[in-house]
Amino acid sequence: MSLNTFGHLFCVTTWGESHGPALGATVDGCPPGVPLDESMIQQWLDKRRPGQNKNTTQRQEPDQVKILSGVFEGVTTGTPIQLMIENTDQRSKDYGEIAQTFRPGHADITYHLKYGIRDYRGGGRSSARETAARVAAGGVAREAIKALVPGLEIKGYMTRMGEKEIDRENFDWDAIDQNPFWIPQGPDIAAQWEDYLSAIRKDRNSVGGEIEVVARNAPAGLGAPVYGKLDTDLAAAMMSINAVKGVEIGEGMAAARLKGTDNADEIFMGNDGQPVFSSNHAGGILGGISSGQDIVVRFAVKPTSSILTPRQSIKLDGTPTEVVTKGRHDPCVGIRAVPVGEAMMACVILDHLLLHRGQIGENRGRIG
Numbered sequence: 001m002s003l004n005t006f007g008h009l010f011c012v013t014t015w016g017e018s019h020g021p022a023l024g025a026t027v028d029g030c031p032p033g034v035p036l037d038e039s040m041i042q043q044w045l046d047k048r049r050p051g052q053n054k055n056t057t058q059r060q061e062p063d064q065v066k067i068l069s070g071v072f073e074g075v076t077t078g079t080p081i082q083l084m085i086e087n088t089d090q091r092s093k094d095y096g097e098i099a100q101t102f103r104p105g106h107a108d109i110t111y112h113l114k115y116g117i118r119d120y121r122g123g124g125r126s127s128a129r130e131t132a133a134r135v136a137a138g139g140v141a142r143e144a145i146k147a148l149v150p151g152l153e154i155k156g157y158m159t160r161m162g163e164k165e166i167d168r169e170n171f172d173w174d175a176i177d178q179n180p181f182w183i184p185q186g187p188d189i190a191a192q193w194e195d196y197l198s199a200i201r202k203d204r205n206s207v208g209g210e211i212e213v214v215a216r217n218a219p220a221g222l223g224a225p226v227y228g229k230l231d232t233d234l235a236a237a238m239m240s241i242n243a244v245k246g247v248e249i250g251e252g253m254a255a256a257r258l259k260g261t262d263n264a265d266e267i268f269m270g271n272d273g274q275p276v277f278s279s280n281h282a283g284g285i286l287g288g289i290s291s292g293q294d295i296v297v298r299f300a301v302k303p304t305s306s307i308l309t310p311r312q313s314i315k316l317d318g319t320p321t322e323v324v325t326k327g328r329h330d331p332c333v334g335i336r337a338v339p340v341g342e343a344m345m346a347c348v349i350l351d352h353l354l355l356h357r358g359q360i361g362e363n364r365g366r367i368g
Contacts, residue, residue: 007029007351008354008355009354010141012134016139016252019120024083024084024085024138027140028081032076033075033076036143037067041139043205046066048131049063065084075190085136087129100316104303105311106310107121125232129339131337134241134343137343141349142305144347148357154345155213155216156182156339156345157338158212159183159298160210162332203309205303205334206307207332209333210267210301210334211298215294218295219290220289220292223288223352225289228288229288229289234247237347244299247298249285250280250285252298269367277293282298283295283296301334301337306333
């Protein structure tokens with residue numbers, strides 16, 4: 001199976017399966033001299049780690065990362081960084097009954113049709129467990145970004161879970177890390193979301209979600225015309241996350257309902273001699289190149305396909321069957337997709353920072 005690597009200069013190759021002994025990432029292209037240790041990466045893995053509350057899968061994985069290469073005396077060496085996360089709480093027996101059955105909504109049938117073989121233990125390579133490796137790689141990217149652009153901040157949060165949607169008029173950045181849904185709302189709203197998800201879980205069902213990731217204080221000039229667009233790579237990165245079925249940049253699909261007078265972000269000169277914009281419908285990217293505004297990406301995650309409600313399917317021999325997927329699964333996979341989206345944003349932003357530095361160095365255009 002090929003195509004397990006993404007990135008141009010900052011390249012990440014993930015490896016491993018859901019129920020194998022370990023999974024991880026090989027990170028190549030990180031600049032030398034970046035301070036890095038396991039604790040810097042672990043903080044992001046802890047954000048994604050399963051089993052932390054009743055709103056996520058109860059699989060108990062510590063997700064302890066080990067750095068096997070590429071770091072010496074506390075800094076990166078410029079050589080490949082090998083990251084490993086051991087699996088410690090696999091229950092492969094939970095999947096014995098579906099060894100000969102295709103689960104509706106899963107990649108079981110497409111993997112079988114393409115490769116003629118599949119790892120039925122939790123989905124193998126198609127499992128969202130793979131995203132732990134992405135988050136580890138994103139932790140490396142964040143530290144490199146910190147060294148190159150100290151003020152750049154990447155933050156993700158949920159904007160929708162099924163029928164629940166955030167109130168943007170009462171957006172609270174400080175609340176994001178204070179609730180299990182990573183929503184920018186107060187505790188009363190978070191409690192309503194929890195009650196809503198609890199009812200869905202008790203009904204043996206699942207629900208989808210929408211996540212928004214923002215890069216604040218990103219410099220202008222990242223990205224290139226036509227095939228090297230920043231939004232092209234961001235869309236591809238987010239779309240590669242398990243269960244993602246839609247990606248938007250800025251206004252996204254809603255732009256189709258707007259007139260030009262509403263959608264165009266007017267430009268003015270600021271007091272500091274730099275351009276400022278009246279709005280950010282473009283999501284911080286124009287012509288594939290960052291404008292200096294917040295870079296805004298949004299993606300939709302489908303409902304978890306593994307549910308306890310019976311679904312109709314077929315077996316390997318073509319006979320019909322009814323499937324009830326056992327095991328430990330997220331009632332809303334969108335919750336733990338938040339740190340994954342952040343990690344993918346970090347990897348793409350760093351990749352384009354390095355590409356920009358290699359081709360241009362510093363921005364050449366001046367205004368005024």
